[in-house]
Amino acid sequence: MKEEYPKGIQLTPLDDAWRENPYPILKRIQDEAPVYYDDQFGRYIVSRHDDVASIVKNRNYWVDGRKGNPGTFPQMLMDLTEEPMMIAMDDPDHKRLRNLVTKAFSQKAAEAMRGRIREISEELLDAIGDETEFDFAQRFAAPFAITVIADMMGFTKKEDQKHFNEWSDTFMNAIFSVNATEEQKAAGKVVEQNLRELFTQEIAANRKQLQRGIIGDMVAAQEGNDRLNDGEIVRMCILVLIAGNITARDTLGNGLKAFLKHPEQLQKLRDNPSLMPRAVEEILRYDCPVQSSGRIPNEDTVVSGCPIKKGEYIATSLSAANHDPRAYPNPTKFDIEREDVHHHAFGGGSHFCLGASLARVELQEAFSAVFARYTHLEVSDKGEEYVRVPNFRGLCKFWIKVTK
Template sequence: MASANDTAVPTGVAATSLDPAYQRDPDPVHDALREREPVHHDEVLRRWLLTRHDDVDALLRDRSLSADPRKGTPGTFMTAFASPGGREPSILFMDPPEHTRLRGLISKAFTPRAIEGMKPRIEAIVAMLLDAVAGGEGFDVIAAFAGALPTIVIAEMLGVDPADRQDFKRWSDDGVMAFDPLLSEELRERVAASSAELDAYFRGAIAHRRAAPRPDLISAMMAAEEDGVRMTDEELVTMCGLLLAAGNVTTTDLIGNGTLALLRNPEELRKLRADPALIRNAVEEMLRYDPPVTETGRIPLEGREVRGCPIGAGESVIPVLAAANHDPEVYPEPHRFDITREDTHHQSFGGGVHFCLGAPLARLEAQIALNALVRRFPGLRLAEGELEYRRIPGFRGLARLDVLI
């Protein structure tokens, strides 16, 4: 008799958020891969998927690997992320020593202190957004709350006019779409047009500050120097774009996925309401349980073996962060959402030299937003209806999340 194990493991589009079943619940796909082919060659999308915690962890820390799509073998998965027109990539897709130089400079401006200093503003913005929906019977958590918050916060940090935030939101949503390697020609053009608008906007913002610096992140990035060397204007523009694109949709999805997990697990919601100090651990568990970024990518510059599988130089290796986070070898009952879980360490911010620069900001925003949301609306519950997820491979988040209050 055929057992489930005789069937082929999910591969190609079936292992991405373009597939409706994967969108609804990626865990069965990740479990099948992890159990049956933890190092899987996806011949359709031309990439290797790594799904065991220890393999993912080791790969992320391995400094001999490249993150630069231009170093990939033509036609392999990662090469789709090379910037069009031979433009210099952002630090996300850069290797040392260039990566080290730019990451050092941005770290001088985007400091833990600058982030901690945003706390009162984040609290005020959260309160304002919740005030705006409090009069009704319910609202869409994504549109009214989780989508708006990170855009306003990063706009204020950069020092640009919050009135432009609709543009910001559009640019960052379109920016994330660039991560879909199967994007239609039409959408690809929209992404390129948005990115040109964003570049022009920040070129203007930089020029203004060249004449008169302000107490904001753009001016701080312009002033940051290492051995007398500063970022060029083009590097600054790319960095502003990355801060927008990398930080907005992801933080929105952390708050969205986290709200959904709480509402589907009333006992956990009750625990959090009873003890707001649990929020730190709760947000880590949300990041582990349903991460906004499900995978990242690396390219070996020399051939290697992983668990006996030969991976050639230039091929794409994808550590599936969401699968590592649910490895039963590491996490007891991995598919259970438990905000008091003792070990909530996770791979959701990536690792090694590319470990997410915005992790402290994302954590702070989510902690403040979720505690405020559940305290403000004691009757918060899910509205009826099917959930709808966005369809960008590598990312996981809701298109909308309707709740009643």
């Protein structure tokens, strides 16, 4: 009798095997059951590249979990009484909000931040100084990610930023885990209220006099006679702070680990720094920080021969799609010279990650600074630890050594 496929918690970093390395598990699912039902979490797992691409690009699928059938995953996860953030909205609301905020997250806006991002990288490395062994996740990745996103929002003082990392983790643990404790949920509510109060004050200040940063950009944003109201800006600020911080932090740790485990690839980059943009894309493909993206069919459908009813929840595995040998030759190889560097780390379709341009600039500048500062790095025997937030993959501890 064939062993049952993993379900529920087994497909999250709350499970030890998954947390350490989900890719062998995903490969088995992809090979044997590319579409199967996880009855513990009320969702269909879809894992092959072409299926994932088709689903995330299909504008006829919903993302608003309130439209799902009773018992589906979003119904377990979300507070159905609250107005969703933009990533969980469908058109026309999603399109309206995205059109109003797109300029603040454009390629041009990201490039304008490149110099400041480089400065932040250098400042953090200066603070580490001559230390020959340190926790990269805590000493560089976490403060880098939060400083960049806070700076973009106009919070340039260290005292403004000191709580943001802790608040991000608390909030994510409260809203992304179906088995969050009452204590975690309560803590998440406190964080949300703190952020609402903080951002409301900043919006009011910007309505009196526009200031530099994303908040000012959103206050000023206008399309025809349409503007963002305060509630919409607050929800967007929370989304930007939480998502922009955690994903950048996690990708930095995942990427450095990949390079240190594959020193020949790091040497290629040192020999040819022009490979950096391709290297960043390969990092995102090889070990992406967001593991899945959800969709809800608005009519009965069939995916790879599997019938799925209207209103059921489909969890497209971005991680599995990025390792599908049908799309990527030798997908388990970390190869910064890979010819085809497309990937699903930023999702797809109308919900393609709004912060993708910023993320690319951040990663390029951060890795450039780290590798310029340290010519010889190794993984320390002090160890590493992955985050335990469902749907996310990243290192909350990653000790490294400067060997020369």
